[in-house]
Amino acid sequence: MPTLTFIEHNGTAHQVKGDIGQSVMQAATFASVPGIPADCGGACSCATCHTYVDDAWLSKVQAAESMENDMLEYAFERRDNSRLSCQLIISEEMDGMVLHLPASQF
Amino acid sequence: MTLASVVIVGAGQAGFQVATSLRQEGYEGRITLIGDEPGLPYQRPPLSKAYLLGKIQDTNLLFRPADFYTAQRIDLLHDQVTAIDRQNRRVVLASGDAINYDHLVLATGAHNRPLPVPGAELPQVFGIKTKADADALAPLAKAARNVVVIGAGFIGLEFAAVAAALGANVHVLELAERPMARAVSREMSELFRQAHEQWGVHFDFREGLSRIDGDNGKVCAVQTADGRALPADLVVFGIGVIPNAQLATEAGLAIENGIKVDANLLTSDPRISALGDVANFPCLQNDEKHTRLESVQNAVDQARAVAARLMGKPAPYGALPWFWTDQGDLKLQIAGLSNGYDSTVVLGSAADKQLSVLCFRNDRLVAVESCNRMGDHMAARKILSRAPRLTAAEASAEGFDLKAWEAANRD
Numbered sequence: 419m420p421t422l423t424f425i426e427h428n429g430t431a432h433q434v435k436g437d438i439g440q441s442v443m444q445a446a447t448f449a450s451v452p453g454i455p456a457d458c459g460g461a462c463s464c465a466t467c468h469t470y471v472d473d474a475w476l477s478k479v480q481a482a483e484s485m486e487n488d489m490l491e492y493a494f495e496r497r498d499n500s501r502l503s504c505q506l507i508i509s510e511e512m513d514g515m516v517l518h519l520p521a522s523q524f
Numbered sequence: 525m526t527l528a529s530v531v532i533v534g535a536g537q538a539g540f541q542v543a544t545s546l547r548q549e550g551y552e553g554r555i556t557l558i559g560d561e562p563g564l565p566y567q568r569p570p571l572s573k574a575y576l577l578g579k580i581q582d583t584n585l586l587f588r589p590a591d592f593y594t595a596q597r598i599d600l601l602h603d604q605v606t607a608i609d610r611q612n613r614r615v616v617l618a619s620g621d622a623i624n625y626d627h628l629v630l631a632t633g634a635h636n637r638p639l640p641v642p643g644a645e646l647p648q649v650f651g652i653k654t655k656a657d658a659d660a661l662a663p664l665a666k667a668a669r670n671v672v673v674i675g676a677g678f679i680g681l682e683f684a685a686v687a688a689a690l691g692a693n694v695h696v697l698e699l700a701e702r703p704m705a706r707a708v709s710r711e712m713s714e715l716f717r718q719a720h721e722q723w724g725v726h727f728d729f730r731e732g733l734s735r736i737d738g739d740n741g742k743v744c745a746v747q748t749a750d751g752r753a754l755p756a757d758l759v760v761f762g763i764g765v766i767p768n769a770q771l772a773t774e775a776g777l778a779i780e781n782g783i784k785v786d787a788n789l790l791t792s793d794p795r796i797s798a799l800g801d802v803a804n805f806p807c808l809q810n811d812e813k814h815t816r817l818e819s820v821q822n823a824v825d826q827a828r829a830v831a832a833r834l835m836g837k838p839a840p841y842g843a844l845p846w847f848w849t850d851q852g853d854l855k856l857q858i859a860g861l862s863n864g865y866d867s868t869v870v871l872g873s874a875a876d877k878q879l880s881v882l883c884f885r886n887d888r889l890v891a892v893e894s895c896n897r898m899g900d901h902m903a904a905r906k907i908l909s910r911a912p913r914l915t916a917a918e919a920s921a922e923g924f925d926l927k928a929w930e931a932a933n934r935d
């Protein structure tokens with residue numbers, strides 16, 4: 419079970435265990451990490467599961483598909499390392515991965 | 525006003541969100557979430573899409589794992605509420621228990637309108653509403669050779685796309701003259717009709733059915749209204765829903781196409797709120813006419829509004845409606861309500877399956893339907909959430925780009 423670390427905008431860190439094949443969004447919401455409303459439940463339709471993948475881990479995640487990129491354009495404070503966490507599927511290589519949360523999802 | 529006990533009837537999308545949002549807002553009192561379905565609260569959208577295709581597992585449907593409810597002190601009861609006793613402020617459960625409330629939230633959703641023809645009771649005839657429906661349907665969908673879908677609405681078409689992908693011959697009967705006729709523009713209907721036909725789906729528009737024939741208790745054919753027999757081993761219908769308003773009716777609450785609520789989502793009893801699929805509310809985007817919407821957005825945003833009000837932060841509900849449906853490789857997203865638009869401007873190209881239809885009423889943008897143009901959808905949500913609105917003349921300009929207009933017109 420890979421472990422992921424979510425760091426809230428205020429610096430609070432949450433270590434979360436995720437299942438391989440589960441989305442990063444679901445691992446976070448299942449562990450009650452605050453600040454990820456994920457309104458559409460993972461359908462890539464709401465952009466309220468926005469996270470920043472820590473630069474050191476960017477190479478471990480597949481690139482965003484165009485649909486996700488389009489949605490991200492409208493996420494709050496998009497950066498180069500922005501990802502919709504419902505589109506990131508947990509794999510073995512992500513063990514230890516760090517993700518940062520934006521100040522807001524709306 | 526401090527409330528010692530909030531009781532929520534219905535543990536679906538809206539009921540779950542009210543409970544969760546109340547705790548997020550800092551509510552300390554008792555929360556009882558009562559649902560009559562087995563298992564933990566789950567989301568419905570994948571039931572007619574990814575879940576049926578086996579792309580996601582049942583744990584992926586859950587909103588939260590079991591320990592969440594304990595940790596958040598949400599008493600999740602698997603029971604059915606059989607009556608509301610308004611005088612004594614309590615609900616009566618099928619198990620015989622009664623639970624007192626200071627505030628009651630009705631989030632009872634809706635049930636599928638039944639198919640009103642002989643043969644509808646055969647075991648291979650399905651509506652899709654619950655996980656139980658999807659679990660029973662999934663193996664039949666995988667094995668089916670001839671599938672007849674009744675109704676070319678969102679759920680019927682989502683299922684048609686799934687059945688075609690699973691290799692069945694799919695025949696859709698629809699009374700209207702085009703798919704999703706009540707919900708989307710002609711241009712968008714046409715794109716979806718063509719896409720489904722490319723996937724092998726056959727449509728019969730302006731056509732109903734008279735009965736479903738069985739052989740040894742198994743579906744074997746669907747008789748169309750005009751007298752043809754379509755071979756079938758599986759029938760799935762999606763012909764609309766009926767709000768679960770019986771409890772509210774029996775309790776004497778105001779009823780009109782569901783439970784009638786005011787702009788604060790309060791019923792005719794100020795100690796009772798209603799929201800989600802069951803609630804008929806004055807909709808800001810529909811000239812404040814009473815409107816009942818069936819969508820995740822509506823359930824979630826109304827739940828947040830109810831939780832905020834219960835925590836002393838009342839505000840009339842006015843969130844922008846938005847919706848999505850996934851069919852094959854097409855994602856249709858709708859922002860706003862297109863009721864009564866009088867002109868459209870089309871962006872993109874149907875041939876590329878990338879299309880946005882901008883709907884205007886009195887030259888004001890009221891809704892945007894997008895197929896595989898998520899950027900347009902998100903831009904539309906921003907534009908529709910504020911004034912001034914885009915005009916049809918601006919949108920008709922050569923090379924018009926919705927996202928660029930949105931960026932240029934931010935405050």
Ligand SMILES: Cc1cc2nc3c(=O)[nH]c(=O)nc-3n(C[C@H](O)[C@H](O)[C@H](O)COP(=O)(O)OP(=O)(O)OC[C@H]3O[C@@H](n4cnc5c(N)ncnc54)[C@H](O)[C@@H]3O)c2cc1C
Nearest residue numbers: 534536537538560568569604605632633800801818819820
């Ligand atoms: C197959 C399917 C696909 C969908 N796809 C999409 C989509 O792609 N996009 C989108 O935006 N929306 C979609 N929707 C719509 C969305 O799921 C609903 O709008 C949403 O679930 C409504 O939430 P709700 O809480 O009002 O009702 P529900 O989620 O239906 O929950 C109501 C619950 O209350 C329970 N209940 C009723 N009466 C009682 C009682 N007396 N006692 C105890 N419990 C009771 C019911 O059993 C049910 O569990 C879909 C719906 C379905 C069925």
Ligand code: FES
Nearest residue numbers: 460462465467504
């Ligand atoms: S949960 Fe909605 S886009 Fe990720």
